[in-house]
Amino acid sequence: MKVVVVDADYPDIAVEREVLAGCTVVRADARDPGAVAEAARGADALIYQWARITAEVFDAAPSVGLVVRYGVGTDSVDLDAAAARGIWVANVPDYGAEEVAAHTAAGLLACARRLKPHDALLASGTWDYLAAGPIRRISELTLGCLGLGRIGRTLVSRVGAWFGTVVAHDPHVPHEEWPRDVERVDLDALFARSDLLSLHLPLTDSTRHIADARRLSLLPQGACLVNTARGGLVDERALVELLDSGRLACAALDVWAEEPSGPAHPLVGHPRVIATPHVAWFSQESEVEVRRRAAENVLSWISSGAPDHAVVTGTRTAPVHRY
Structure with a gap:
């Protein structure tokens, strides 16, 4: 054998x-x-x-x-x-559900608190609590979760209480198994309501670029995206444009359409992106x-x-x- x-x-x-x-x-x-x-x-x-x-x-x-x-x-x-x-x-x-959920939570909180821009601003000599843009109280924000498998469920069970509202979309979870205190919404409503959106889906023909330019544009002004699932879920070009325009405030990305990624990628080193090398599982x-x-x-x-x-x-x- x-x-x-x-x-x-x-x-x-x-x-x-x-x-x-x-x-x-x-x-x-x-x-x-x-x-x-x-x-x-x-x-x-x-x-x-x-x-x-x-x-x-x-x-x-x-x-x-x-x-x-x-x-x-x-x-x-x-x-x-x-x-x-x-x-x-x-x-x-x-x-590794615990590891990925913890990495996702770290990305969500770092985005909500604008840690990446504050770190860069301080390194350049700017000591100003307003310089990174608006920061809202987490309990006033809505957390969105696309996919409620093991990792999505672990995430909302551990950090959901920090947020004012938790909404999710997953057509494969039956009603009787839906987590308590998580509001079930359709896909477009999930994007439209999520101040912070976390992705937890496998990559298939039907989920590729599920976060495309149209849906990313539905996110509220100043929203943040966290992806620890699969890079191909996101239209990376559209994400760059929305981050550059200030329409989205921040993204935390652990996965990429092409891996390994590197410094030539427009999202690696971006001032609004926390980038990690597919390490959430580890x-x-x-x-x-x-x-x-x-x-x-x-x-x-x-x-x-x-x-x-x-x-x-x-x-x-x-x-x-x-x-």
């Missing part, structure tokens, strides 16, 4: 090897489809972080029966191609957790025929079914 860790930012694969002690586990450090296809040859399962897993990869590595993502989003896998070939795709959907504990649970998906596929968290239900079985 051969498992290839296609790519990972982690310094080693000791955790994965410990979980999959009965397998041959190798590391490839491949990201583009050509390199991934070469690395995947002869593998039974792939674990990846940022690589693109395409139909060409599957065709070059016909032995692959399972692909596992370190994390939640699987938008870099050709899911249709996997399904057509009977290949399982799995993820780790419920790790703590020392969450890194170990996501690695262990990704490997456990493979272990479950071997022992039971199915991974723990299937995104695509496959038909292929592991070459061995029991340790």
